[in-house]
Structures are given as structure tokens and as C-alpha cells.
Amino acid sequence: MDRRKFLALAGAATAAPLVSKTAQATEITEDNPEFFGVLVDTTRCIGCRQCEVACAEANDLPVPDIKNDNALDAERTTATDQWTVVNRYETDEGEIFAKKQCMHCGQPACAAACLTNAMEKTETGPVTWDGGKCMGCRYCMLSCPFNIPKFEYESINPKIQKCIMCSERLEEGGMPACVEACPADALMFGKKQELMQIARVRIYSHPDTYVRHIYGEHEVGGTSWLYLSSVPFEQLGFRTDLGTLTYPDYTREFLYAVPLVFLLGPPLLYGLHHLAGRDGDENTEGGHS
Amino acid sequence: MSTANSVAPRQSVWQFILSELKPKGPIFTPFNIISVPTILAGLVIVVWRFAFGLGSVTNLTQDYPWGIWIGFDVMTGVAFAGGAYIITFTVYIMRAGKYKSLVRATVLNGFLSYLFYAGALFLDLGRPWHIINPIIGNSFGYNSILFLVSWHFMLYMMAEALEFSPVVAEWLGLERAKKILHKLTLGTVIFGVVLSTLHQSGLGALYLFCKPKLHPLWYTEFLPVLFLVSSVFAGLSMIIFEGTLSHRVFKTQIDPKKHHTFDDIVFGLSKGAAVAMYVYLFIKFVIFIHGQHWHFITTGWGWLYILEVGGLVLLPCALYTHGYRQRRIGMVRLAAILTLLGIMFNRLNISVIAFNWQLPTRYYPSIGEIVVTLMVIFTEIWVFRWVVYRMPVLRETTEGNRK
Numbered sequence: 261m262d263r264r265k266f267l268a269l270a271g272a273a274t275a276a277p278l279v280s281k282t283a284q285a286t287e288i289t290e291d292n293p294e295f296f297g298v299l300v301d302t303t304r305c306i307g308c309r310q311c312e313v314a315c316a317e318a319n320d321l322p323v324p325d326i327k328n329d330n331a332l333d334a335e336r337t338t339a340t341d342q343w344t345v346v347n348r349y350e351t352d353e354g355e356i357f358a359k360k361q362c363m364h365c366g367q368p369a370c371a372a373a374c375l376t377n378a379m380e381k382t383e384t385g386p387v388t389w390d391g392g393k394c395m396g397c398r399y400c401m402l403s404c405p406f407n408i409p410k411f412e413y414e415s416i417n418p419k420i421q422k423c424i425m426c427s428e429r430l431e432e433g434g435m436p437a438c439v440e441a442c443p444a445d446a447l448m449f450g451k452k453q454e455l456m457q458i459a460r461v462r463i464y465s466h467p468d469t470y471v472r473h474i475y476g477e478h479e480v481g482g483t484s485w486l487y488l489s490s491v492p493f494e495q496l497g498f499r500t501d502l503g504t505l506t507y508p509d510y511t512r513e514f515l516y517a518v519p520l521v522f523l524l525g526p527p528l529l530y531g532l533h534h535l536a537g538r539d540g541d542e543n544t545e546g547g548h549s
Numbered sequence: 550m551s552t553a554n555s556v557a558p559r560q561s562v563w564q565f566i567l568s569e570l571k572p573k574g575p576i577f578t579p580f581n582i583i584s585v586p587t588i589l590a591g592l593v594i595v596v597w598r599f600a601f602g603l604g605s606v607t608n609l610t611q612d613y614p615w616g617i618w619i620g621f622d623v624m625t626g627v628a629f630a631g632g633a634y635i636i637t638f639t640v641y642i643m644r645a646g647k648y649k650s651l652v653r654a655t656v657l658n659g660f661l662s663y664l665f666y667a668g669a670l671f672l673d674l675g676r677p678w679h680i681i682n683p684i685i686g687n688s689f690g691y692n693s694i695l696f697l698v699s700w701h702f703m704l705y706m707m708a709e710a711l712e713f714s715p716v717v718a719e720w721l722g723l724e725r726a727k728k729i730l731h732k733l734t735l736g737t738v739i740f741g742v743v744l745s746t747l748h749q750s751g752l753g754a755l756y757l758f759c760k761p762k763l764h765p766l767w768y769t770e771f772l773p774v775l776f777l778v779s780s781v782f783a784g785l786s787m788i789i790f791e792g793t794l795s796h797r798v799f800k801t802q803i804d805p806k807k808h809h810t811f812d813d814i815v816f817g818l819s820k821g822a823a824v825a826m827y828v829y830l831f832i833k834f835v836i837f838i839h840g841q842h843w844h845f846i847t848t849g850w851g852w853l854y855i856l857e858v859g860g861l862v863l864l865p866c867a868l869y870t871h872g873y874r875q876r877r878i879g880m881v882r883l884a885a886i887l888t889l890l891g892i893m894f895n896r897l898n899i900s901v902i903a904f905n906w907q908l909p910t911r912y913y914p915s916i917g918e919i920v921v922t923l924m925v926i927f928t929e930i931w932v933f934r935w936v937v938y939r940m941p942v943l944r945e946t947t948e949g950n951r952k
């Protein structure tokens with residue numbers, strides 16, 4: 261990054277939270293397929309759980325009673341009726357809060373796993389689920405490295421439940437409900453590319469505050485949601501051993517081999533059949549009798 | 550006098566089938582006394598499952614979306630059914646006529662295993678009414694391994710049905726149909742072998758996505774290869790095991806002269822199994838050294854691993870080797886049983902036991918899951934027995950149908 265751009269960005273980064281929750285919006289075009297995401301700055305999160313409330317309201321889920329439920333006392337995972345949770349972690353730097361939800365991976369495991377294309381990475385960024393396609397095999401749950409998709413075991417018409425990054429609001433030009441609700445500017449909505457730059461600038465300009473790691477930049481090949489932190493991410497309940505390979509890469513070779521086997525297998529077997537049969541065992545001629 | 554050939558002119562095929570539906574053989578055998586109540590209980594649970602959801606009968610959780618209905622029924626069942634592609638390959642491609650007598654029973658067993666074990670998958674689907682989606686193609690997840698595997702299951706079931714169809718035609722006395730179906734055999738065998746190699750390995754490939762969840766002693770990028778190679782000795786061991794049982798249970802169906810040659814055949818199979826196991830162990834060894842997992846060996850997981858690879862692969866491999874050299878049939882049978890246990894253990898380790906090894910929560914199958922699994926196994930045996938008593942599976946022709 262050259263110096264001028266850096267300064268411009270540094271300015272934007274410090275000013276941005278004051279001006280708006282959106283990193284300068286650029287239109288998505290075919291030349292610019294970059295998707296939207298959210299930058300979570302855990303150093304700013306105050307653990308108020310307004311995002312949980314907003315999420316529930318926006319998606320017709322039961323609204324948590326944030327005043328009385330003492331939910332911060334234990335580490336929670338997302339659930340079928342709660343797509344995002346805020347957890348409190350005791351760290352080297354004291355108490356830190358981290359919001360968890362689907363990471364909206366760039367090349368998601370869930371979508372690569374799904375045999376009906378019910379899980380899909382949309383062009384704008386959200387990873388969505390289509391109940392008209394899903395057959396409930398739950399391979400997406402098995403595959404997701406963040407254990408995000410949740411299944412309604414108690415229902416006879418069970419759905420897969422997870423954060424869909426308010427894809428409908430995005431289509432209408434809005435931003436996710438949680439981002440809008442955050443009173444502490446801990447969440448910022450924008451194109452991933454721009455969020456990355458803003459995140460870097462924050463790290464460069466406050467090297468004492470942040471660890472030099474943007475979670476989601478490279479994890480599983482990069483995710484739409486990005487995190488900044490003042491402590492190593494393991495302390496916030498993140499897995500740092502997921503590697504940088506995208507999920508489709510794990511099976512790419514195998515899938516390449518399939519057409520090859522189909523192409524070369526039959527002639528090979530047929531040839532073997534003829535080689536083996538030279539001294540003629542009539543009983544095993546099969547189709548040649 | 551041959552039942553099938555003589556009835557055809559006088560009775561219609563359907564009347565014949567109806568008459569064949571009646572039970573043959575004693576009714577109050579220990580097997581029936583255990584299996585019938587289990588099957589009935591299983592059916593109740595299945596109805597319950599569709600009325601109240603998966604959670605009402607299974608112990609599945611958000612962390613364990615797949616339990617023994619996948620880990621045992623599908624993963625293990627399909628490996629056990631691998632015998633069909635190995636034997637058809639040996640007999641029709643390599644033309645080893647010695648094993649011809651095994652083909653019908655093995656193909657039947659394979660077909661029924663797929664029908665029932667892979668069919669159990671249906672029970673596990675949360676939204677089974679959408680199973681049609683990946684089939685009719687309104688949404689193809691081309692890049693999904695599960696898409697590949699389920700398509701292969703379907704096609705392979707058809708291939709096996711075709712391979713077995715001449716037997717059915719013979720039973721029904723349809724000579725012309727039998728000849729035509731027989732002509733298709735080589736083609737379906739080739740197709741079936743190709744499909745099998747791909748979906749046996751595909752089942753392993755399913756777990757390539759589980760790197761963060763599966764214990765490093767079991768996770769390797771070579772999972773597809775391991776699944777494929779182990780399906781070879783799983784299938785061969787199943788043939789030995791099932792053949793040994795069949796020779797006791799269906800004594801009347803088998804020409805007494807064949808009892809001797811069967812031992813010979815078993816030794817041949819043992820050798821095949823042992824070779825496949827050497828290959829498997831070699832790959833395991835290389836993976837282990839390469840993965841540098843020494844430090845795990847002293848943990849509880851290490852003990853499980855040693856039990857699986859040492860006790861249930863290496864040991865039966867040695868027994869097989871020694872057994873066929875010394876022609877010790879008992880040793881070989883023991884090896885077959887240990888091998889089958891080893892396969893079961895391996896598939897369960899990957900799908901359930903060493904899965905989510907870092908999480909404090911564990912999954913244990915519910916009574917309902919176990920009963921349904923037993924139901925699936927018993928029903929398969931029932932149908933197998935029904936067919937064997939009626940069609941020329943073990944005996945040569947319909948001639949000498951039970952008097």
C-alpha cells in the first residue's frame with residue numbers, strides 16, 4: 261500500500277465510525293464481484309447484546325430477555341432460535357465480548373457439502389439456506405468448521421437455522437439488523453475488500469491495542485465476517501487451527517478423479533476381461549455366451 | 550420335478566409368486582423369536598420418528614448431526630457389502646471360475662445391503678420429501694461428495710438388481726428373459742465395479758471436510774484410499790462369514806459335494822483379504838509416520854487407535870496369512886470375524902467416537918437408534934432367507950426345490 265493511500269484510509273478509518281456504519285459503498289458490478297461483509301471490532305464491543313435483540317426481531321425469532329437472563333455467564337453457541345450470540349471471555353486483557361454468528365465464508369464448507377444447493381453463497385455475500393431444496397441430510401452441519409448450521413430435531417418439518425446476514429435487507433440496499441443496532445460501533449458493514457483495509461489501518465495506527473491478526477482474512481480461505489481483537493483469538497473462543505485452504509480444495513482432487521475413473525475404468529476392465537479370458541472359461545463369459 | 554418350470558404353463562406368474570410368499574421352514578426358530586419382536590418394535594419407532602421428528606427417537610445433537618444410522622448402517626453396511634463388486638470383478642473380469650458359486654449369494658447380499666442399509670439413510674433425512682431434488686435435477690450440487698455418493702448408491706443398486714435378475718427370471722421360469730438379462734451381465738459388472746470404487750472411496754471423502762473435528766490419528770487426506778482398500782477386505786471377510794453361516798443354515802440348499810470345495814474357496818479369499826490388509830497397513834503406516842502423531846499414542850485416543858489397527862487389522866491379517874498357509878479353516882473364520890469388527894470399529898471411530906474429540910459432549914446412540922438398526926439388519930436377513938429358499942441362489946438350478 262502506498263503512503264498516500266494509507267493516509268487516506270487512516271483518515272477514513274478514524275472518521276468512518278463517526279460518519280456512518282458503512283464503509284464507502286461501491287456498487288457490485290461484474291468487474292467487481294467483491295462481496296459484502298461485516299467487521300467486528302471486539303475491542304469496542306460492550307456486551308450490551310442489542311445485536312441479539314435486533315437479530316431476533318428482524319428474523320422472527322424469540323427475543324432474548326437481555327436484562328434478566330444472565331446469558332453472559334456461560335459461553336453459548338448459536339441455536340435454532342438464536343442466530344447470533346454475544347459471549348464474554350476472560351482474557352489477558354480482562355473481560356472481552358465477542359459476537360458469534362455464521363462467518364459467511366467466501367467458499368463455504370456448508371455450500372460445498374450440500375447436495376441440493378440449498379446452502380448457497382450469494383453474489384452479494386450472505387450464505388443462505390433454501391427450504392424448498394434442503395432434504396435435511398445435515399452434511400452442512402458436519403462440514404461447517406464453525407459449527408453454525410443448527411437443525412430443528414424436534415420438528416417434523418425441520419429447518420436448518422443460521423444467520424443469513426439479513427440477505428433480504430441487503431437486497432433492498434440496507435445493512436444487517438445487528439450492525440444497525442450496535443450502539444458502540446463495534447460492527448461495521450461494507451465490502452470485504454474495504455473492511456480489510458480499514459481493519460489493517462486500525463491495526464497499523466494502534467499497534468498496541470490490536471494483535472496483528474484479522475480473523476477471517478485467511479481462515480478457511482477467507483470469510484465475509486472479519487474480527488479484530490486485542491488478545492490472541494484463541495482467548496475469544498476462536499479456532500486458529502482451521503488452516504487457510506478453502507473447503508472445496510479438500511475434495512477437488514477426488515472430484516477430478518471421478519470422470520477419469522468413469523472414462524478409463526470401463527475400457528480397462530473390458531481389456532482385463534479379454535486378457536484374462538484367453539484360455540477360455542466358458543462359465544464366466546457373461547455377456548459373451 | 551422343477552417347480553418353476555412346471556407351474557408356468559398352468560398358473561400365472563402372480564399366482565406362483567403368491568404361493569411362494571408362504572413361509573417355508575420352521576417358524577419358531579431362535580432367530581425368528583428374536584427378530585420378529587425387534588422388527589415390530591423398530592417399525593413402531595420409525596412411525597414415531599416420522600410423527601414427532603428425529604429428536605424424539607435419536608440422541609442426535611447439534612454437534613453430532615450424524616449418529617449410528619449413518620456411521621453404522623451406511624458407512625459400515627456399505628463396506629460389508631463390498632464383497633459383491635470384488636467377487637463379480639474376480640469372476641467376470643479376471644475370470645477366476647473357482648469363485649463362480651459365490652456370485653449369486655454375494656450379489657444378492659450386496660443388493661439387499663444397499664437397499665436396506667443405504668435405505669436407512671432415508672429415515673435419517675430431516676426433509677425426506679425433498680430427496681427428489683438431487684435426483685430429478687432441479688438442484689444438482691455437482692461439487693458435493695454426498696451428491697456423488699447418493700447417485701452412485703442409486704445406480705449401483707440398479708446394477709446389482711440387473712446382475713441378480715437372471716436368477717429371478719430362472720425362478721419364474723422365464724427362460725427367454727433370463728438369456729437376455731444374462732447378456733447384460735458383463736456390462737453391468739463393469740459399470741458396478743467402477744461405481745463401487747468411486748462410492749466406497751466417496752464415503753471416506755465425505756470426511757475430508759471434517760478436518761477440524763476428526764481426531765488427527767484418523768483424519769488424513771488419504772481417507773478415500775483407506776476406505777476403498779478396506780472395503781476389499783471387509784467385503785471378502787463378509788463373504789467368508791456369511792458363506793460359513795449359509796453352509797450351516799441352508800444346508801439343504803447346497804450340494805454336499807460343494808462343502809469341500811467351499812473350504813478351498815475360503816482359503817483363496819483369505820489370501821486376497823490378507824494382501825489387501827498388507828496394502829492397507831502399509832498406507833496406514835506411511836500416514837502415521839508422515840503425520841508425526843507419536844505424541845497421541847500415549848493418550849486414550851492412541852489406545853483406541855492401537856486396538857483398531859493392531860488388534861483388528863494386523864492381528865486378523867496375520868491369522869489370515871497363517872490360516873491359508875496351514876489350511877486352518879478355524880483360524881481363517883476367526884480372522885474374518887475380527888476383520889469385520891475392525892471395519893465396524895474403524896467406521897464408528899471416524900463417524901462417531903473420534904469425531905468431535907475436542908468437545909466435552911459425547912454422543913451415545915439411543916435405544917431407538919439401536920433397535921431401528923437391528924430392525925434393518927434383521928429385515929435384510931429375512932429377505933435374504935426368503936430369496937435363498939426360493940430362488941436358485943445357493944443351489945445350481947430350481948431343480949430340487951425344497952421337497
Ligand code: SF4
Binds near residue numbers: 362363364369405409
Ligand atoms: S460459517 Fe459455516 S455455515 Fe457459515 S458460511 Fe461458513 S461454513 Fe457455512
Ligand code: SF4
Binds near residue numbers: 374389401
Ligand atoms: S441439510 Fe439441507 S442444507 Fe444442509 S447439506 Fe443437507 S440438503 Fe444441504
